[in-house]
Amino acid sequence: MESVFEIIAEPNRRAILSLLVSSQQSVGEIERQLRMPQPTVSKHLRVLREAGFVESTVDAQRRLYRLKPGPFQEMDAWLEQFRRFWSDHVDALERHLDRRERSSPTRATPAKSKTGKRQRGPNRERDKGETK
Amino acid sequence: MESVFEIIAEPNRRAILSLLVSSQQSVGEIERQLRMPQPTVSKHLRVLREAGFVESTVDAQRRLYRLKPGPFQEMDAWLEQFRRFWSDHVDALERHLDRRERSSPTRATPAKSKTGKRQRGPNRERDKGETK
DNA sequence: CCAAAATATGCCTTGACACGTATATACCCT
DNA sequence: AGGGTATATACGTGTCAAGGCATATTTTGG
DSSP, X not given: OOSHHHHTTSHHHHHHHHHHHHSOEEHHHHXXXXXXXXXXXXXXHHHHHHTTXXXXXXXXXXXXXXXXXXXXXXXXHHHHHXXXXXXXXXXXXXXXXXXXXXXXXXXXXXXXXXXXXXXXXXXXXXXXXXXX | OOSHHHXXXXXXHHHHHHHHXXXXXXXXXXXXXXXXXXXXXXXXXXXXXXXXXXXXEEETTEEEEEEOSHHHHHHHHHHHHHHHHHHHTXXXXXXXXXXXXXXSSOOOSOOOOOXXXXXXXXXXXXXXXXXX
């Protein structure tokens, strides 16, 4: 459990993070809103804390948890390499720091026409792969 | 294995995806570059394909795999809810991460007014200990 | 000091999944 | 046809993490 990606692979943890977006919450509040047993919440929070997703402060017997930006930025940085790739399709990320620009992309596919190359027997197989 | 986050939790799969950013690749090419056994590559590719991360076309006995944007956009959409949050903290964590090695002309987030703090909710906590 | 509230932790079981090895399938060339 | 290449799949195995449950720890108020 090292990478940030493994951390957020857990649905309950993602739920907790989404919950904390609005404001900081105590364990009990999370427990109630997400309807999961308290030990489960605590354990997930521990994982999130050790991974740097959240931090906590003490308030009497409560612990108030809130988000920390680090890991999110890390994920964003990883996504960055793909962003250019998909940005041709979408403009939903206009609010994002991206410049719409039709530059020569990473010269992705050689655009080999398509069935070119040395392919003779074209599609006649069971076609089992491909996008199912 | 439903969500896109569980898919990319696997390091080898992330490596494959990163490899495919440059251009489409055959299974054998991936196998050699990442130095992992062929069955492993095929299995991961299968998972990635069924999750919509990649698609394949047939080239003789080869399968050429390339990226598909869908799942990446989905991840980005999820991150979106946190983006505002960490943008507010940019100045605060400027000291925290100084990975300023952007080669691309992608200028970072346009400096936003760091006027007010992001005070939320009635905090009556008395800051004390932290992290076990 | 004691009880109650809030949270953390320890143990155990279970299931998912990644891997290795072997084998099956599909396609090419001579 | 046959052999070689490229990729997919089946099976057995080990590991690890999530959940449930009980219990420990901390803090407050009386």
